[in-house]
Amino acid sequence: MRTRKVKELLFFMGPALIVISLFFIIPLFLTVYISFTPMKDWNVGRYLSQVAGLRNYEDLFYIIQHDPDIQAVLITTAVFIVLTLLINVFGGLGLALATYFMEEKPSVVAQVIWLLPRMTPVAVYSLLWYYFFHGTNLGVMNNFLMWLGVIKHPISLGNDPTLQPWGAWSIIVFVNGLVGVSYGMLIFFSAFKSISRELIIAARVDGASTWRVIKDVLLPLTRWHLTFVVVWQLLSLLTTYEHIFLLVTWRVVDPTHGQTWALYIFRTAFSTVKEQGLAAAGATLLSAVGIALGLVALSVLGYRKMILEPKGDI
16 A cells, blocks of 8 residues: 555656756755865866865855955845845735736736736846936936936936945846736735635625735635745745846946845856856855745744644544
């Protein structure tokens, strides 16, 4: 009987385990291994078999302690993750609630509009914001603010020293938040739709207001979805760098205050010094922090309590 269950588990979980192993577990082990080598300039044949011990980690922590630019990267990473996570979770929840209480056709139209940033290719989406936040008369934001009379001359929100670091932070948070908010919207909306309509009708019959329906019916029944969105978005934001990379490269955002830790790792490995050993050490540290934050988030959100078997008979 046990052998049969094992075969069934392998049959259903085998493909997923293979994909996870090939694209996540094996690359993670390779990254950890490379972090103990002096690899640079992608000279695999020369450096892959050499062992540098903890030198990359020592260099990394020395840089963190003494390089003000890297300290700014760490602060930017923390601010970016916290603010964007709040937008993605609560913004997605608000959009899901708004579209849930709409009529079907307007609801579909609204969701499609909010999905456009996610469906747009990264380069195209970033290019739109390049022209929007451009620090000259070419920028849409500058033209609009000058038309309103708010400003007399164009401003560079992402580069003007007097507006930093919040100028750069506001751009990267806004651009990435607009993409991530649609994910939470879809998850929460599907969760609301899965709730039996009889519960909503019964609450309305009892005189419950819309706020009470949300507070006492919809939100308590979507705790699993809230936990999933928070943890997923948290771990996703830790490794996000694509839009930020383009905005920094195009000089829309100041590279000192607009660079996250994930982008620093990418640029160390591919764009600037090209030290893959040092970048791998940074990626390993990022993975460790991601695992720790994921476990903390699950604990705070009561994951262990939710997976316990219910007391009493069903």
